[in-house]
Amino acid sequence: MDMLYRRAVLQDSPEIARLSGQLGYPAKAEQIEERLASILNAADHVVIVAEAQSELVGFKHAGFENTKTQQVFRKEL
DSSP states (O other), X not given: XXXXXXXXXXXXXXXXHHHHHHTTOOOOHHHHHHHHHHHHTOTXXXXXEEEETTEEEEEEEEEXXXXXXXXXXXXXX
């Protein structure tokens, strides 16, 4: 089975909501769309979706939070 990985778009909201519910985190598509809209505009965050046979089968959100710990860590580099 071929897997396609790509950046999420707002139109993925219903499928992300479905997958989130399967993981025990129920959410309505509208809630996901609202959250996703703010994340997609953030330069320090990304949401990647996985598609198999034109169906979303997974998603991952990653982001960088500018905390004091991370600021100290960067100074040490």
